[in-house]
Amino acid sequence: MGVTISFISATPEELDRADSDPSWAAELIYELYDGDTVGRPHGGPDKAWAGLQFLLDEADMELEFLMDGYRITEDGTLFGWSPEHVQAVARELKANPWERLAVHYDPERMTKEEVYPNMWRFEPEGELAWLEDSYKELVEFFDAAADGGYGAFMNFSF
Numbered sequence: 176m177g178v179t180i181s182f183i184s185a186t187p188e189e190l191d192r193a194d195s196d197p198s199w200a201a202e203l204i205y206e207l208y209d210g211d212t213v214g215r216p217h218g219g220p221d222k223a224w225a226g227l228q229f230l231l232d233e234a235d236m237e238l239e240f241l242m243d244g245y246r247i248t249e250d251g252t253l254f255g256w257s258p259e260h261v262q263a264v265a266r267e268l269k270a271n272p273w274e275r276l277a278v279h280y281d282p283e284r285m286t287k288e289e290v291y292p293n294m295w296r297f298e299p300e301g302e303l304a305w306l307e308d309s310y311k312e313l314v315e316f317f318d319a320a321a322d323g324g325y326g327a328f329m330n331f332s333f
Contacts, residue, residue, distance in 0.1 A: 178291060178333040180240055181219035182256075182316050183207055184325035190255045193328070197248045204253070204328055216319035219329075223309035225291035230306065233279035236271055238264055244329055256327040265321035268314045273307050280306070 183204060185193070193200030207215070220227050224240050231238050243264075244254035256264075280303050282295035295302050320327055 177222050178225075179219070179221045179331075180224040181217070181221065181330045181332070182313075182320075182327045183217040183330070184215045184261075184316075184320040184323060185255065185328045187258060187326060190257065190326045190328075193247050193253075193255055197253065200247055200253060200328065204330060216316055216323060216325065218312045218316035220309045220313055222292050223306055226285065226295070226302070226306050227276075227310060227313070229285055229288075229290050230276040230279050230310075234271065234276050236276075237267060240329070241331070244327075247328075252331050252333075254329040254331065256329060258321075258324055258326045261317060261325060261327050262321045265314075265317040268317050273310050276310060277303065277307065 189200070189203065193203075207217075220240075228240055244256040244260065247253040247255050282299040282302065285295040286293060316327075
């Protein structure tokens with residue numbers, strides 16, 4: 176399966192309740208993903224998160240998947256992102272088109288630094304296209320969540 180990151184929008188009330196009852200939040204997320212349609216903005220970089228983080232860092236962007244938000248579960252698998260934070264990230268992502276990140280793509284360096292999932296050398300152009308698709312999905316999620324006044328749950332699965 177691998178190490179993945181996914182986002183699903185959350186109301187302020189859901190985030191508040193998750194703070195005091197993390198097991199409730201885990202059940203809620205499971206219920207929201209149960210079935211074909213979640214019914215609210217969701218998405219994420221999935222396994223592309225570390226490759227995107229490399230590009231975000233190189234482009235001096237503020238988004239940091241594993242440090243942003245606040246921890247809900249003790250094991251570090253579920254984080255909350257406030258509506259204000261989601262709006263700030265949405266603005267930053269919209270202000271930074273893919274091309275600004277793509278110029279930092281360095282499959283040789285990413286391989287050397289073992290950037291997860293460390294497959295950059297096998298099909299460099301295909302992996303760049305995969306990162307672009309993942310970035311676009313991330314931008315779409317944050318844009319839709321911000322427009323809806325949502326915060327977010329970030330699930331870190333390993």
